[in-house]
Amino acid sequence: GEDVEQSLFLSVREGDSSVINCTYTDSSSTYLYWYKQEPGAGLQLLTYIFSNMDMKQDQRLTVLLNKKDKHLSLRIADTQTGDSAIYFCAESDRDSGKTPLVFGKGTRLSVIA
Amino acid sequence: NAGVTQTPKFRILKIGQSMTLQCTQDMNHNYMYWYRQDPGMGLKLIYYSVGAGITDKGEVPNGYNVSRSTTEDFPLRLELAAPSQTSVYFCASSSGRQNTEAFFGQGTRLTVV
Numbered sequence: 001g002e003d004v005e006q007s008l009f010l011s012v013r014e015g016d017s018s019v020i021n022c023t024y025t026d027s028s029s030t031y032l033y034w035y036k037q038e039p040g041a042g043l044q045l046l047t048y049i050f051s052n053m054d055m056k057q058d059q060r061l062t063v064l065l066n067k068k069d070k071h072l073s074l075r076i077a078d079t080q081t082g083d084s085a086i087y088f089c090a091e092s093d094r095d096s097g098k099t100p101l102v103f104g105k106g107t108r109l110s111v112i113a
Numbered sequence: 114n115a116g117v118t119q120t121p122k123f124r125i126l127k128i129g130q131s132m133t134l135q136c137t138q139d140m141n142h143n144y145m146y147w148y149r150q151d152p153g154m155g156l157k158l159i160y161y162s163v164g165a166g167i168t169d170k171g172e173v174p175n176g177y178n179v180s181r182s183t184t185e186d187f188p189l190r191l192e193l194a195a196p197s198q199t200s201v202y203f204c205a206s207s208s209g210r211q212n213t214e215a216f217f218g219q220g221t222r223l224t225v226v
Binding site: 004008040041042043044045048088100101102103104105106 | 117146148153154155156158161171203205214215217218219220
């Protein structure tokens with residue numbers, strides 16, 4: 001079955017860049033997502049990338065996709081304390097009709113002031 | 114702007130008790146999902162629905178039941194609560210079209226003692 005792997009923890013200093021990495025196994029993944037979960041809250045979509053793209057930039061967020069290696073990364077520039085949260089990588093294969101998202105275990109980002 | 118609403122937010126059950134976790138969305142989304150999130154783990158799909166009257170099992174359906182009599186509501190039923198069902202439960206919905214966002218509720222924290 002599909003599998004999505006992430007490192008569990010990342011700690012950075014305020015103002016530095018954060019890079020959160022994710023690998024996935026399903027070669028038919030058509031969309032890859034990054035969700036953010038703040039304490040006590042549900043998940044909120046940050047950004048997504050279609051599998052025929054290799055990069056997407058949205059303000060402080062940059063998503064890089066290496067489809068050959070099935071590797072996805074999220075870079076947060078100028079990381080702020082408000083970025084402290086759990087970040088989930090997720091994938092879906094909507095073209096085959098498999099609509100539910102498959103999530104990684106989440107990376108807990110801690111930002112040190 | 115209600116989005117996805119889950120009730121209750123917290124609940125403590127005794128082993129063997131039953132309960133229904135309520136989920137309703139006001140976005141006219143066809144697709145609805147139930148996930149559970151265990152500490153340090155990602156989200157595991159319990160059940161999902163692609164429209165009223167249609168439900169399907171996810172990765173971890175045992176011990177749960179669902180129904181989808183209307184587009185808006187997707188309740189999750191626990192018939193005989195077990196300690197292994199202690200978790201945070203998230204309901205989500207999406208329009209089902211390609212690349213669209215899944216919207217999550219705030220979660221229900223369930224403890225079975």
